[in-house]
Amino acid sequence: MRIGIIDADLLGRKKHRFPNLACEKISGYYKDHGHSVELVLDYNDMNKYDKVFISKVFTDTQIAPHIIQADNVEIGGTGFYFDKAPALPECIEHNMPDYHLYDEFIKKSIKVTKKPSQQQFRFYTDYSIGFLTRGCFRKCGFCVNQKYNHVFMHSQLDEFLDHDRKKLCLLDDNFFGHPQWKMLLQKVIDTNKPFVFKQGLDERLLTEEKCEMLFSAKYDGDVIFAFDNITDYDLIHKKLKIIRKYKGKKNVKFYVLVGFESTDAQDILNAFKRIALLFRYGCLPYIMRFQNKNDMPWKMSEFRSLYITLARWCNQPSIVKKMSFRDFCELNQEVHKNKDTLCSSMDAMRKFEKRYPDIAKYFDIRFENR
Numbered sequence: 001m002r003i004g005i006i007d008a009d010l011l012g013r014k015k016h017r018f019p020n021l022a023c024e025k026i027s028g029y030y031k032d033h034g035h036s037v038e039l040v041l042d043y044n045d046m047n048k049y050d051k052v053f054i055s056k057v058f059t060d061t062q063i064a065p066h067i068i069q070a071d072n073v074e075i076g077g078t079g080f081y082f083d084k085a086p087a088l089p090e091c092i093e094h095n096m097p098d099y100h101l102y103d104e105f106i107k108k109s110i111k112v113t114k115k116p117s118q119q120q121f122r123f124y125t126d127y128s129i130g131f132l133t134r135g136c137f138r139k140c141g142f143c144v145n146q147k148y149n150h151v152f153m154h155s156q157l158d159e160f161l162d163h164d165r166k167k168l169c170l171l172d173d174n175f176f177g178h179p180q181w182k183m184l185l186q187k188v189i190d191t192n193k194p195f196v197f198k199q200g201l202d203e204r205l206l207t208e209e210k211c212e213m214l215f216s217a218k219y220d221g222d223v224i225f226a227f228d229n230i231t232d233y234d235l236i237h238k239k240l241k242i243i244r245k246y247k248g249k250k251n252v253k254f255y256v257l258v259g260f261e262s263t264d265a266q267d268i269l270n271a272f273k274r275i276a277l278l279f280r281y282g283c284l285p286y287i288m289r290f291q292n293k294n295d296m297p298w299k300m301s302e303f304r305s306l307y308i309t310l311a312r313w314c315n316q317p318s319i320v321k322k323m324s325f326r327d328f329c330e331l332n333q334e335v336h337k338n339k340d341t342l343c344s345s346m347d348a349m350r351k352f353e354k355r356y357p358d359i360a361k362y363f364d365i366r367f368e369n370r
């Protein structure tokens with residue numbers, strides 16, 4: 001069979017730079033069974049394939065309805081089905097991913113990019129990618145991970161480890177929630193390859209033992225956790241004290257979810273309270289604005305501009321480490337072209353401060369480099 005594979009996020013999102021693991025596994029399986037497989041980079045000529053698999057991870061990646069209705073097309077992924085995405089057949093799920101599916105795309109992109117940078121393609125070229133465990137018991141309302149109520153073994157490391165690749169990227173949903181996390185982590189460490197848990201780790205499950213092992217390992221890049229809910233404040237505070245003992249010079253980052261429970265002043269206050277706590281322990285916040293298949297509540301909020309400015313401030317480590325929220329808004333104002341008007345950041349900050357001076361005291365908090 002002639003098989004086409006479409007990574008819809010790659011086609012629909014300009015800056016998207018992460019391989020679709022399902023696409024790589026489908027490719028690996030069909031190539032191993034003697035079929036011709038290629039990555040398709042547009043929707044123009046799909047009839048020449050006997051079968052076209054289209055996968056997407058993000059719900060807001062656009063794709064025309066007539067494309068997915070074609071007879072030779074099969075679709076999959078959380079981008080189409082959110083938390084109801086059907087699993088791949090077992091034989092494909094446990095096939096070695098085809099890490100060369102994107103080779104031609106990368107070659108072409110490097111030729112046409114003004115500033116060719118291998119770095120932007122590193123997850124396609126340098127990493128073995130997979131899940132050691134799957135599932136999570138927490139069932140956070142904003143998460144696609146609703147199918148299971150426990151963490152279970154998913155793949156042996158050998159199933160997706162390519163010894164020629166320099167690094168390992170693990171996509172586990174809640175790795176530390178598995179009873180055998182220690183044995184699994186040791187196996188990862190024993191590969192001697194730098195590794196990263198791309199989806200973040202559950203800091204509520206951290207212990208001295210976990211921190212010691214994690215922070216002394218060859219971790220690749222920032223160690224990422226999540227501080228989604230203000231009600232976890234005291235628990236996270238305790239865990240931050242443990243993290244501080246072991247983190248050394250490693251960058252520790254926490255996703256800070258906003259716009260989920262509400263998009264009012266209380267939500268802004270909750271965000272700043274979490275940011276302030278993280279700053280005290282030398283940890284970086286990363287603002288995640290909630291969105292699901294159907295909507296992005298923050299976009300409808302009266303504080304839309306404030307949410308945008310908050311994310312622009314927090315999500316640039318070189319900025320958030322150096323300046324307060326107020327400094328950042330003032331900097332935006334300085335470079336604003338029309339000096340007679342306020343830039344959107346300054347305008348949003350001033351309006352909020354006028355109405356909520358008590359919350360606005362957080363506009364002056366600073367990152368503490370500990």
Ligand code: SF4
Pocket residue numbers: 136137138139140143144145173174202
């Ligand atoms: S802990 Fe993480 S993986 Fe588990 S449900 Fe919550 S957000 Fe999802």
